[in-house]
Amino acid sequence: MWLIAFQPVRLPVYRSTMGIKAALPRYELYLYTAVLAGALIWAGSWIFDASIDNVSRKAFKESVKPGWHYFGRKMDVADFEWMMWFSTFRNHILFALTGHVIFAKILTLVAPKHRSLIFGVYGGLSVLVTMGWTFMGLVLSHCIILYSVAMVKRKWMCFAAGLASLASIKLEPYNSWQESLVTGSFDLQDILFYGGCGFSIMRCMSFALENCEKKDGNYTFCDLLKYNFYLPFFFFGPIMTFDRYHAQVNNTKLIRKEREMWNITTKALLHLGVILVVDVFFHYLYILTIPSDMKLVTKLSDWCLAGLAYSNLVYDWVKAAVMFGVINTVATLDHLDPPQPPKCITMLYVFAETHFDRGINDWLCKYVYDYIGGDHDKIPKELLATICTFAVTTLWLGPCEVVYIWSFFNCFGLNFELWVAKLFSIPPFSTIEGAMGEAMSRRIRGVFNAANFWAIVLYNVLSLNSLGFAKLVGRRLIFKGFPLSSLSVLLVTYCGVQLVKERERQKALQEDAELVKEKAE
Incomplete structure (x- = not known):
């Protein structure tokens, strides 16, 4: 069940931008693009063949079901979360969110000063009807417990009470006891139970910690309820910290930005298009079912395994982007500025930017990581900050063996980046890098970034599939596949990293140009 709330979280850390001004030569740009595209097609062909040849395996029967009949192929339905959102839960969520948009829009026009109350009342009634009184x-x-602790205005007490409340729904036997109190039975009850309780506790902690910062008096219990029962965020997040939500929802100047409605409509259509594309891919590439059959996986080629590991991470990003994108679209219609969807996994080559849920990421940065780590420039404080952050993350995800392993390796990767950056920022390494020029520095860093990218893939694929699959992929690509498979995959990843760096360079130049233009005006 913990996979429902699985949100990999990494945090910002010192990152050198040396070499960002070095433009990628045009011939290299074309070469890298061709290599990357060819490798993706090659790996995809291996996965396609494995999907066709093994569709009748006994291990596939439970997770490969009849799909759209005019494709003439079965569909991979192994991810119950995707199937829940776009089949079982689709009508429920569309009905609830549509009602929220209509109800909120009408009453907001009538009484804009009370829209936070309107949102809270509608959300509370929806939760009550859906889940019941218990x-x-x-x-x-x-909410009452954490509100009472918030009145004391002691941060350590707020943290202690919040983490104890979170542990009560993540650890046995307390979580089973609380779940047994909820009467009734329907398909989504346990999913909504843990989602609603977990996010509610994190929001209550945000409220309590922000109340500690309030100099004049206290926020009211009504403020907490209005914040917690905002329906689009209630069951599945993302978490918007109380200070941001309170400021935005109480803003009475409800003015749309230029082309904002056009952008909202475009994003909504884009999400619909992505959902259709993913469903089509599920008919041809069984990327979720194949890794669960370890007997089959051991027979696959190195390229097929690399493609499966990479595609599983890309799919998990797509799922998170669509889920949060739909919710954020509704929040934007309510004149809120919600946390942005996750950054594409293909664009990541450092642990410091790898987060799938920016709401949880913002929460942890604000209340744990930045609070303990300060300027993130001192190694001991940084180590303590990351350990505390991933300890909270482990509790949030639900302690178990896989979560322990995931937390340890991601915490190590985040700190290792800082250690390496510190090492190469001092002589003689900094002197050597300065002498070799920006282009060469960019290429050398690209090699290390390519290796780092696969560390991110391997550290996270164990939570998406299994520990056994992650160990097999690592063993085949690093040891058994050396040197041919190892260096080939590293070369392809290097090409992708260089393309990402070039995109970042162009984006940085564009932002600088816009800044100069604003100053001139």
């Missing part, structure tokens, strides 16, 4: 009472009990 669930509502359970959530309110957590």
